[in-house]
Amino acid sequence: MLLIDKEVPQMIKSHNERGTWYWYVLLLEVSLNICGEYSPTSTIASDRPKVFVALVVRNAEHVLPYVLGGLERQNYPQNRMTIWIRTDCNMDQTSELLKKWQQGTNGVYAAVDLEVLPCSLPHEKYPFAMDDTRARHVEMLRDTAMATSRQLAYDFVMFLDSSSFLVDPSSITDLVDSGRDIIGPFLPSLNKHGNFWCNTSTEGRYIRSEDCTEIFEFQKLGIFDVGLVHGVLMINLKNPDLLDLRFGSEKSDMRQYQQFLLNMIRRNVTANIINKRQYGYSMIPLVNGSTFLDQTDGFRNLQLEVLVYREAIPQTKYITVEEEDPDTLGFDHIYFINLDRRPDRKKRMQNSFQALNMEVERISAVDGEKLNHDLLDTMGISMLPSYEDPHKKRPLTMGEYGCFLSHYAVWRNVVEKGYRQVLVLEDDIRFDYNVRHRMTQVWEDIDRLNLEWDLIYLGRKRLMDDEEPYVKGSQHLVHVSYSYWTLCYMLSSTGAQKLLAGNPLTKMVPVDEYLPIMFDRHPNEEWKGSFENRDLRAFSAYPLLVYPTHYTGEFGYISDTENIAEWGDGLDDGAEEREPISDSEANGRDLALSTHDEL
Structure with a gap:
């Protein structure tokens, strides 16, 4: 892009x-x-x-x-x-x-x-x-x-x-x-x-x-x-x-x-x-x-790209711009996860939602920096004993705990509110061009094929070279293989129920490892064996609708998650990112649900 x-x-x-x-x-x-x-x-x-x-x-x-x-x-x-x-x-x-x-x-x-x-x-x-x-x-x-x-x-x-x-x-x-x-x-x-x-x-x-x-x-x-x-x-x-x-x-x-x-x-x-x-x-x-x-789509595409790096294109103060009523893109609800200490990302995403006429609920996240060993013990939260980062050979960071907790709270809220289908977004994403039209195309394929689904990635990092064939009869959906990142995904009520039923809080792994475990495409058999029912029906949009704002190594890339303390107290100054990893996936990992407010 x-x-x-x-x-x-x-x-x-x-x-x-x-x-x-x-x-x-x-x-x-x-x-x-x-x-x-x-x-x-x-x-x-x-x-x-x-x-x-x-x-x-x-x-x-x-x-x-x-x-x-x-x-x-x-x-x-x-x-x-x-x-x-x-x-x-x-x-x-x-x-x-x-x-x-x-x-x-x-x-x-x-x-x-x-x-x-x-x-x-x-x-x-x-x-x-x-x-x-x-x-x-x-x-x-x-x-x-x-x-x-x-x-x-x-x-x-x-x-x-x-x-x-x-x-x-x-x-x-x-x-x-x-x-x-x-x-x-x-x-x-x-x-x-x-x-x-x-x-x-x-x-x-x-x-x-x-x-x-x-x-x-x-x-x-x-x-x-x-x-x-x-x-x-x-x-x-x-x-x-x-x-x-x-x-x-x-x-x-x-x-x-x-x-x-x-x-x-x-x-x-x-x-x-x-x-x-x-x-x-x-x-x-x-x-x-x-x-x-x-014309509207062309300007919207430009506006969204500008918002990745700087303030919105200024509007005149002498003309009142009539805006369309926001909607939820066909979902019952849209969640947006954002750290309180990231008001810059909150503002950028709010501007993006306004440009897209999206009605979104912000999830105010508990910072992973505020978690520690004793607090997690009190909450009954523990890491999967066999987990070790496959690249850095380290346990979970506090940011990864926090991120999982925020997504977990969204899943729980979906079930409590009785939503049938929702969209979950993190705060360091960029929308691809014509995203509203392309979201309509995804919904049309789902409805036309009567597709039974639990989770559909709209933004992810594909990790395996396994073939990902198109869903039969679809031009916009593929069967998904082992993937990282939780930038943006569609979730059904049955999907939320299945993710909660896996009881992950006492055997926690990073959330983007947990999802492929639950749809049974994770390569680590030992980790998968800790979760009995791995029948999540998962797919992915193709091409993707959402990408990270920055990739690892780019100027401006900040990993809130990977620089937050590992299991224990204090920061591990020598810790590096799990690879491959994006800014969006990393920052998302130090999020945990505390409050809801409407945008």
């Missing part, structure tokens, strides 16, 4: 690869965190260059609040900015939202110039059609914006679009201060690319190239010459060589961006991209025939 936020240090894959640029990025990130909340209106200056911000937008109801939110978050003096917006041919509430935003920002910027144009392309069948006719129409509007900005004697014109989202408050400031004539902030997308072309031909065409990999990966930071910047870019209006620069062309054989590129080439002007910070993100472009649901 693509890791899109390469500015922050946790994105770096290898400690040995870190050089001067790494520590520079770390300093940038720390400085941004120290700044805290930004107040754009606090930076009022009359001597800063004037910036004309142009936005051409259509059918953007679902994403517009975030496009405008990123603009509002900028720390550039707002009295030096005019916002010019043109919209037409909307099949949603885009026009109405823009009018509300214009009213809300009255007096905030130097001016907000909004015009809802008559639809000049009424033949469009789909909300996101982008044929040559539409592309030329957008280029014409951009040329109109550039001409208007020149007439008003502005210093810079900056173009935004409805598929790009600024998150760094210094985006406009850095572009103005860059000293470049045509420059854009690097805005990566989920397919690794973003808003620039690395190389172009003399005919104004895109050339596929790997030359800019280090820019894409944030391995080099700075300002770089590139073939083209598009989507979000700034142009210096004071350069006389750019007086007649245009986007559009009346020639019907010109492709999108081609006229702009040819104009640059004739004037010997270079485009630049800046990646000194994580300025924002861009959506994967919607293709012809895409629907509003495709």
